[in-house]
Amino acid sequence: MAKVTLPDGKTREYADGTTVLQVAESIGKRLAKDSVIGIVDEKPVDLGFKITGEVKLKLVTKQQPESLDHLRHTCAHIMAQAVLRLFPKTKLAIGPPIEDGFYYDMDPEKPFTPDDIEKIDAEMQKVLASNFPCERFEMPRTEAIERCKKEKQDYKVEMLGEWTDDKVSFYTQGDFTDLCRGPHLASTGVVPAVKVTRATGAYWRGDEKNKMLQRLYGTAWWSKEDMEKHLFLIEEAKKRDHRKLGQELDLFSVHNEIGGGLVHWHPRGSMIRHVMEQEWYADHIKRGYLLVNTPHIASEEIYKISGHLEAYKDLMFGAMMIDDRPFRVKPMNCPGHIMIYKTKLHSYRELPMRLAEFGTVYRFEKSGVLHGMLRVRGFTIDDAHIFVTPKSVEKEIIDVFNFAVEWLGKFGFKDLAIYLSTRPEKSVGAAADWEKTEAALRNALNNAGVKFQLDEGGGAFYGPKIDIKVRDSLGREWQCSTVQFDFNLPSEQRFNLSFVGEDGNRQQPYMVHRALMGSVERFFGVLTEHYGGAFPVWLSPAQATVIPIADAHIPYAEAVAAQLRNAGFRVDVDARNERTGHKIRDAAILKTPYMLVVGEKEVAAKQVAVRERAGKDLGVMDVTRFESLLREDVASKR
RNA sequence: GCUGGCGUAGCUCAGCUGGUAGAGCACUUCCUUGGUAAGGAAGAGGUCGUGGGUUCGAUUCCCAUCGCCAGCUCCA
Numbered sequence: 001m002a003k004v005t006l007p008d009g010k011t012r013e014y015a016d017g018t019t020v021l022q023v024a025e026s027i028g029k030r031l032a033k034d035s036v037i038g039i040v041d042e043k044p045v046d047l048g049f050k051i052t053g054e055v056k057l058k059l060v061t062k063q064q065p066e067s068l069d070h071l072r073h074t075c076a077h078i079m080a081q082a083v084l085r086l087f088p089k090t091k092l093a094i095g096p097p098i099e100d101g102f103y104y105d106m107d108p109e110k111p112f113t114p115d116d117i118e119k120i121d122a123e124m125q126k127v128l129a130s131n132f133p134c135e136r137f138e139m140p141r142t143e144a145i146e147r148c149k150k151e152k153q154d155y156k157v158e159m160l161g162e163w164t165d166d167k168v169s170f171y172t173q174g175d176f177t178d179l180c181r182g183p184h185l186a187s188t189g190v191v192p193a194v195k196v197t198r199a200t201g202a203y204w205r206g207d208e209k210n211k212m213l214q215r216l217y218g219t220a221w222w223s224k225e226d227m228e229k230h231l232f233l234i235e236e237a238k239k240r241d242h243r244k245l246g247q248e249l250d251l252f253s254v255h256n257e258i259g260g261g262l263v264h265w266h267p268r269g270s271m272i273r274h275v276m277e278q279e280w281y282a283d284h285i286k287r288g289y290l291l292v293n294t295p296h297i298a299s300e301e302i303y304k305i306s307g308h309l310e311a312y313k314d315l316m317f318g319a320m321m322i323d324d325r326p327f328r329v330k331p332m333n334c335p336g337h338i339m340i341y342k343t344k345l346h347s348y349r350e351l352p353m354r355l356a357e358f359g360t361v362y363r364f365e366k367s368g369v370l371h372g373m374l375r376v377r378g379f380t381i382d383d384a385h386i387f388v389t390p391k392s393v394e395k396e397i398i399d400v401f402n403f404a405v406e407w408l409g410k411f412g413f414k415d416l417a418i419y420l421s422t423r424p425e426k427s428v429g430a431a432a433d434w435e436k437t438e439a440a441l442r443n444a445l446n447n448a449g450v451k452f453q454l455d456e457g458g459g460a461f462y463g464p465k466i467d468i469k470v471r472d473s474l475g476r477e478w479q480c481s482t483v484q485f486d487f488n489l490p491s492e493q494r495f496n497l498s499f500v501g502e503d504g505n506r507q508q509p510y511m512v513h514r515a516l517m518g519s520v521e522r523f524f525g526v527l528t529e530h531y532g533g534a535f536p537v538w539l540s541p542a543q544a545t546v547i548p549i550a551d552a553h554i555p556y557a558e559a560v561a562a563q564l565r566n567a568g569f570r571v572d573v574d575a576r577n578e579r580t581g582h583k584i585r586d587a588a589i590l591k592t593p594y595m596l597v598v599g600e601k602e603v604a605a606k607q608v609a610v611r612e613r614a615g616k617d618l619g620v621m622d623v624t625r626f627e628s629l630l631r632e633d634v635a636s637k638r
Numbered sequence: 639g640c641u642g643g644c645g646u647a648g649c650u651c652a653g654c655u656g657g658u659a660g661a662g663c664a665c666u667u668c669c670u671u672g673g674u675a676a677g678g679a680a681g682a683g684g685u686c687g688u689g690g691g692u693u694c695g696a697u698u699c700c701c702a703u704c705g706c707c708a709g710c711u712c713c714a
Contacts, residue, residue, distance in 0.1 A: 111642055200709035201641025208711045212641045215709070243707095247649075256705055257688080315713085361714090367705090369682070369712060458713095467714090479714055518714045538699050550671040577671085585675035599673055611674060 002053040007119055014051065016289045021047040022185070034061040036190075037070050037183045044070075045268055046136055046183040062222050072097035074134065074185040075124075075194045075220040076104045081439040082123035082174035083216070088114070092178065093213055094205060098229060099220035107155070112199040121196045121217070131189025132174035136182055144168045144179065155204065193227040213578040242528040243372040249533050249590060252373060252524075261370040263375030263521050268541035271570065273524060275539050277358060279410070280382055280516070285346045287358040287403065289384060294336030296360060300326040307428045311461035315363045333359035334486075334513060334519075337385040338495050346499040348389055351509060352396050356384035358520065371604050373525030373581045374478060376450055380520040386512040387490075387497065393510045396445045396464070397483055400514045404468055404481035407516040408636055411527055412536075415471040417477055418450055421458030428461055429488040437485045460513070462488040470526055478526050484513040510511070534591045534613065538631035544630070545587045545607070549580050549599035555602045559621055560596060567627050588613055593633070596626070 002014045004023055014023060020038035024031050024047070038045050039058040051057070059457045061066050064551075076095030079102075083090050087108050094140035095104030112120070119329070129162035139147070141160060148156040160168065171180045173188050176291050186190065195218060202215035211544040221227040238244070246252045254262060265273060279290070293318060300379045303309045308316065312331060337355045346353065360380045369375050408416060420441055423434045441464055445452050452466070465484035469477040490497035490511050498506040517523035537543055538587075542566065548557040554575050561571045572592070574583045580597060587595045596608040608626055621629075632638075 114643075118643055198643070198708065202710045203640075206710070208640065212710075214641075217709085254706095260705070363714085366712070368710085369708090375713070381714070482714070496707085515714075522714060554673075578670050579670095579677060580674055581672090582676055583674090588675055595674075597674060601673090609674080615675080617674075629687060 002051045004051060005054075005056045007058050014617065016052045017621055019047065020045060020049045020051065020057065020059070020382070021251070023051065025058060031059060031061065035059045036062060042184050044176065045173050046134070048136070048482060049183075054388060058586040060614075068220075068382040069097040069430060070183065070220075071191065071222065072102035072595070074188070074214050074617060075176055076102040077134075077171065077173065077176070077180065078124050078127050078188055078191065078194070079120065079196060079216060079218055080104050080106065080125050080178060081173060082120045084176060085123055086119055088628060089152075091152065093152055093177065094159075101197065101217060103202075103217045104216050105204070105213045105215050106210070107204075107213050107555070111201075112216065114199075115162055117196050117199055117216070124196065127174070127188050128191050128194070129189070130174055131187050131560045132176075133187045134171050134173045134184040136169055136171055136184070138167050138169045141165055142169050143190070144170070150582075151341055163308050168409070188574045191220060192222055193224045194218060195227065195231075202578065214290050240529045240532045241372075242374070242525040243628065245533040245535055246372065246525075247530050251528065254372075260367060261365060261375070263373055263376055263378070267523070271522065271541040272535060272539050276517075276520070276524075280358075280407075283382070283403075283407065284354075284356050287354075289354040292337060292340055292355045292357050292528060294340070294359060295330075296362075297327045297329050298335065301329055302339075306332075306335050306338075306489060307494065308332065308335075311426045311428060314359060315365070322614045329362040330359075331361050331363050333357060333361065333381060333383045334385055334489060334511070335495075336597075337383075337498065338489060338511075341385075341387055342496060343493065346387070346509075348499050348501050348507075351499055352388040352392060352512075354384055354386045356382075359383045373521040373528075376519070376521050379522065381515050382520060382523075384514050384519045385510045387499070388512060389499065389501075389507070392445045393485070393512065394440055394447075396512055397450050397485065398442065400483050400512060401448065401450070401466060404483065404516045408470065408481065412530065412621050413470045413480075418445070418452040419455040419457040419458065419467045419469065420445065420452050421460075421465045421467055423464065424457045424459050424461060426461055427459070428494075429463070429491070433487050434464065435488055441466055441485055460484050460486075462486045465513075465515075470530075478522060480518040480523055480526065481516050482514065482518060486513055488509040495572055536638050537630065538637050540591070540593050541570065542572045542590070542592045543570045544596055544626075545583075545592045546596045546598060547574050547580060547583045547587070549597065551575075551577070553598050553600070557596075560598060560608060563623055564627060564630070567631075569630050584611070588615075594626075594630075 002016050002217055003011055003017055004014060005011045021032060021035065024035045035047060037060050038047060039060060040049060040051065040055050060070070073096065078096065079094060080092055083106060089109050091107040093105035093107065095102065122229050141163060145157055145160045148160060151524060169180065169182055170177050171182060171184055197217045197219055199214055199216050201212045202212040204213050219227065219230060249268060250266050252266055253264045254260065255264065300309060308331060315330045318329050319328055340355060341353065358380050358466065360376045365375060365377050370377065386396055400408060422438050445466065455467070462485040463484055465482055467479050468481035469479050487510055490508050497509055497510050501507045546557040546561050548554045557575065558574045561573045564571045574587065576583065591613050593613050595611045597611065598608055602608055607620045607622055609620045610626055612618060
């Protein structure tokens, strides 16, 4: 007798060897139809799994999000099956489900072309149509190694050699068999919607020392509509790509002749940056930060002291000789701020001392990682270094964290991912200090009630950090804010910083490195995608465009613009010899928040006809009335 | 850096198997003075990323190189 306990606590009895599917059928037709796999005693199993003895059973149905993982896992196998049919000599590596889809890493004789992808996709449809049952069988691991050797599946042999299980499982679906832990869908025909999306390279086991394999990506869903929706969202995301918008909206450019990863801010982009910087300065001054400015190059000597040459060398541009001394372009702003701190003796009463700067740094990033404004070689950090007594470091860290959250909120970033990043491989300082400071950051976050994830080994070389990441339109996470705890640079072995304590003795301060935006370039890129280029009024490079209907109305348009500019707003006049519709369209494409149409009637009444960028007509109003409308928008960061 | 793809006018792109280039938008001029997402006409604009090679001849084929794109690795 098999005794099955269901999630609701009820127990049912079946004959030994009853399958999971049969149990589902005994409960309800609908349940049986929607069940994808079973979970027996916490272990996922196929629907065909035969139950014996006393077990707990949970059925995973299509309605549960995790069922998609199993669908996609089976799809990875179906894709591999299609590939082997078309390219029999392909060697298979691994094929897991991922967010929104799956991939399979493989080693074909020739890399896949876009044409191959279509063929593979078509072949997959045939596999679906055949509705092969996915059948599990087991064999001893040693036997499995022999089998895979015979089939020349080198990567499977390698994996099997490393496993310790005595028995391993395979799955067969029609003409295809693959080593796999399972579970799988009952048959290939169960898959309603699947598509191969792209092929790229990927290192075997993610290690760049290993061979580069071909990774085929695919996506799969429980309905065609879900897949269409997903593909549509991807298309929409492409429209928001900051590189595309950067060109369309005339925000920035990058030039071959000057070099990759070196961003040129155009007037419209620079205006947005300027507004952000002004806001930033005001917020920092309000919180007692002190503004500083430091040079872009420095003698190597300083980077020996800081440890950059030791731990950060690969990311620094090469040395240039000046007066027979090697100099470097700065990769970080901390040494300069530290030197300012060191110019005099400080009392504990002065701390925390917060030195802030928009510091432009240059880092040598490998050419393949450069990406618009999000990954560049020269960028400006909205940097600050806070010199703080050990006693108040935890409070300062929380203050900074809250400052960062408030700052991101101003730009509509509410969905944040927070990480605690611990000691990296290349690091300086004693292990005990690392443990102590990691614990301090953890405490600070816990005490503030912040939920966070751990990023093992993701810290800076001089200390652990708290990172806040935001998502771009393609779902990629980008690090913006960072709060870093540094006990290394102030130490005797480095810059030997001190302050005079209450007892009159010299003590060593801690440092907090922090940035709210991280890189201004990256932040701007993410922001552009976030708003889809439709910047809120307070940030928009042009807040309104005055559109005279005919040449006769140009003087009045200029007068309106002058009045608004006088009031502190950014206003253009479109005096081109074009029809009104044309000018409206162009302003809409540039996503200018307001269009002020002025013709004969407006000139006579001394008014403007206001239209929003999305098309809404706000009617005719006095210029002063429009002025207060703008003022409200700016004040509320709309 | 690695694997694959791409690189034609300011932008978006056409150009089959080799015979030195085309469209739309943008730009300039003229006509038009037009009321809420493209008024009309004419003109100008390219050593087809760069350097080699094959060929009587290369934007087209081959090699190298640079850049961009998708990922991998790495990272703010």
